[in-house]
Amino acid sequence: MFALSGKSPGKTRIASDGRDCEGGRVLPRILRRPARFFAKVFDGEIVIPRFTEAAGLVGIFAATAIYGSVVSGQFAGAVEHATSALGLAVSEVEITGHTNTSEVAIFEALGLDGFTSLASLDAGEARARLMKLPWVETAAVRKVYPGKLEIHIGERKPFAIWQTGATLALIERDGHVIGAYGGSGFNNLPLVVGPGAETAAAPFMDLLSAYPSFASQVKALIHVGERRWDVRLANGVTVKLPAEQPEKAVERLLAMDAQNQILSRDIASVDLRLGDRTVVALTENAMLRREAALKAREKAIKAAAKRSSI
Known part of the structure; x- marks a missing residue:
């Protein structure tokens, strides 16, 4: 147990049994460890580095920026650009199984460009987008780090x-x-x-x-x-x-x-x-040939009948 006493100006004295040296107040348990830390800082037992304050301010500003990007919906884009800059951009795409589906249609469905990050690309969502193409019956998407995307297409069979x-x-x-x-x-x-x-x-x-x-x-x-x-x-x-x-x-x-x-x-x-x-x-x-043949036959019959009557 420990306690915090403020009777001595500029110093705080803590006893091991949780009371101050003069029998002062006892702090709640949840506040005792922070109180002991600050007491050691005030007594000079703990020295804070000179750049800690600046680092803390930078951390606060960074956290604020991240929070703002999340709220504005730009966090995913920031992560994508960051991971692309680290060498995780999609630099190679291998497509197999497609005959009637163009590579351009596949790229457009996935939204691939020079800045697409393999780390931030959702393989399940990419597959769902490919399945919306008219010829695609089955699709498989596989990420191969650091920058390769493998796509296999199973196409529909026209009857x-x-x-x-x-x-x-x-x-x-x-x-x-x-x-x-x-x-x-x-x-x-x-x-x-x-x-x-x-x-x-x-x-x-x-x-x-x-x-x-x-x-x-x-x-x-x-x-x-x-x-x-x-x-x-x-x-x-x-x-x-x-x-x-x-x-x-x-x-x-x-x-x-x-x-x-x-x-x-x-x-x-x-x-x-x-x-x-x-x-x-x-x-x-x-029909025309048949009509002509019938007319010729009819003429032949009439001619034969005329000859027989002479």
């Missing part, structure tokens, strides 16, 4: 080009829209047309995959009334399939083609919607 009205978009297998189609590239993808086609196309293509000689010729799929499909082949022929059991109609068409090479003829469409008949429409040129 088809979907047309609604005048709008073209790239879609995934489940119908998810990746983004607008710019009109170039992806020539190997089928075109699917009409409302509901984006989600119905994949199951229908799976059905056609059982007939590879037919599926390999498919250029476009038109969803009619969200019930059935018109299939546009690479040679321009349109095959109209029924809503019920379209696979049976495809089998019938393939049998006809094996026998008569119907799909190699100059025709515009094959209508298989009725189970008991097949309606074939000729192209315009084929």
Whole structure:
């Protein structure tokens, strides 16, 4: 126990039992250690260095500046610039896995510039920003000190080009829209047309995959009334399939083609919607040739009849 007594001018005397030498007051426990320290300072037992006051003022000003930057929202920027100056700026970026996502788009999403600090960069937040890019399905961000950032991108896989009205978009297998189609590239993808086609196309293509000689010729799929499909082949022929059991109609068409090479003829469409008949429409040129052939035949018949009557 110790006590603080102020009876002697300029000095404070403390006893080991917590009372002053003349039996003065006893201070509360929480104040005894600071009181003992200041008593030793006043008695000359502790000498404070000459620059302590200046250092204390600098500390107060520094704390005030930090507090002000935190309140004004500039603390993070100050830390970033400070750590960049210490050699922790992002100086190298390694990007892998991207094909349809440009490096410029990745840099813009992360806000990278010459002053971005690797220490202050939040990898989780950076990943979340990358996930907002249209082609990005998965993203991984790894910081390698002192200044390297490793980014791996997993991109979405386009399944088809979907047309609604005048709008073209790239879609995934489940119908998810990746983004607008710019009109170039992806020539190997089928075109699917009409409302509901984006989600119905994949199951229908799976059905056609059982007939590879037919599926390999498919250029476009038109969803009619969200019930059935018109299939546009690479040679321009349109095959109209029924809503019920379209696979049976495809089998019938393939049998006809094996026998008569119907799909190699100059025709515009094959209508298989009725189970008991097949309606074939000729192209315009084929119609003109057919009309010319019929007229020539009619003339030949008339000429033969005239000769026989003489």
